[in-house]
Amino acid sequence: MKIRSSVALACFVAGTIAAGSAFAIDYPARKPGLWEIQSGDGTAGKAAGQTIQQCIDAASDKALRDMGQGMGKDMCSKQDLRIESGKLVMDSVCKIGPTTATSHAVMTGDFSASYRMESKSTYSPPLMGRTEGTSVMEAKWVGPCKPGQKPGDMVMSNGMTMNVLDMMGGRGKK
Template identity: 90%
Template sequence: MKIRSSIAVACMAACTIAAGSAFATDYPPRKPGLWEIKTGDGTAGKAAGQTIQQCIDAASDKALRDMGQGMGKDMCARQDLRTEGGKLVMDSVCKIGTTTATSRAVMTGDFSASYRMESTSTYNPPLMGRTEGSSVMEARWVGPCKPGQKPGDMVMSNGMTMNVLDMMGGRGKK
């Protein structure tokens, strides 16, 4: 179960923050402020697992997208992002250790109030005994960041706060 959550979070992160010149279509920037992001395994068709909150501004949102693009270049032999009928669709082939993950993510929403991503993956050879997996992520803008929060702050389900920009060593590289 722990590996499934890690894979879902990694896929969510890569799919939601990857953008840039490598793609013909770019993800739109998210509205600055506090976002609530729920992730789940997709078996019930809705996000029901972990919930995090993330404080962003334009610079931190761009830094996260740039980080995702860099991860994609390092891990993925293929990442195709395109618009289909008002939805963003990403097909990718990425390495997770010795396993090749072939994934499709479909995103809907407007990135200023809410968006949703549903993804499915197959693993060859199996990853931790699994040949396939699915995840759902739902994100919604909840308002301005809370007093004392700074861009890049993430509050995890267990209440722990971390700053992803600090973890990336990116503070001040805006």
Template identity: 65%
Template sequence: MTSFIPSARIAVAFAAGLSLAGAAFAFDFPARKPGLWEMSMNLGATASKLPVQVTQQCLDAASDKAMREMGEGMSKDRCSKQDMRNEGGKIIVDTVCKMEGPSNTVATTHSVMSGDFNSTYHVESKSSYSPPMMGRAEGSIVIDAKWVGPCKPGQKPGDMIMSNGMKMNLLDKMGGKK
């Protein structure tokens, strides 16, 4: 997802519990409440023909932190700008990062996040790409997430259920970092 639609890095970050846009920031990003989270991701103008993607993720404090830390490491070397600030209770993130792939595309992203991270959060992210990536000069994503309760029986922290029903454990994908 991150190599196809750069602004979706924010979606992946939240869906996976990673840090915002994979960047290390000066203040701690709010931890999400442990349990089962449902995230609706609308890729908007980036891929208007795609339906809203709904995923569920089981997490605890340790898995949320581990996935944020993984995100911090993902873009340390790729981002020339990684700014995060709190403005009036909203978290504002501005990044400039080289994207993976042969095009050497640079994504400039502005994201605004709000919510209490205990029951809900909302993200709006817009990116511009130079040179355009896969024919797109811009992209956007909106994420609405809500805590739906404790993880389901048989689920373990890091388990994620994708819109298509595919199940995976993000911590296992990270190489067993727990």
């Protein structure tokens, strides 16, 4: 069975981006509003795959970081975040079922207008037949959330909307 890189990336991105408070360095908070996030398998260094839109405010962004902290404590034996030459560099070792995923990611950008993450991972034993993977995620702030959207809403590329805060049992709601 072939793993869909967009699904793997979505899980990685959710865990990595939200994991800010799990690290010694505070992860930058994103600007409140509507973010467009493109993710792909890193082919030719581009994020040419799935596109989602996510509506956030300060509380929902913090709730996602807190969720990542909990995921990291449960799944990862190593989580290291440091600043190198103005870039955020993350190294992690996490368990996904019986597989150990060792990942290295570099993030650039200002988190108020845009940011980019490039990551490389190895899987032992292979994860769904893959021993390694690369991914690229590019995010840009597109403006205020659309009318009718609430913080935590994610609009998938197929048009489906889900609210990650509701899926978390309402954590982060005001």
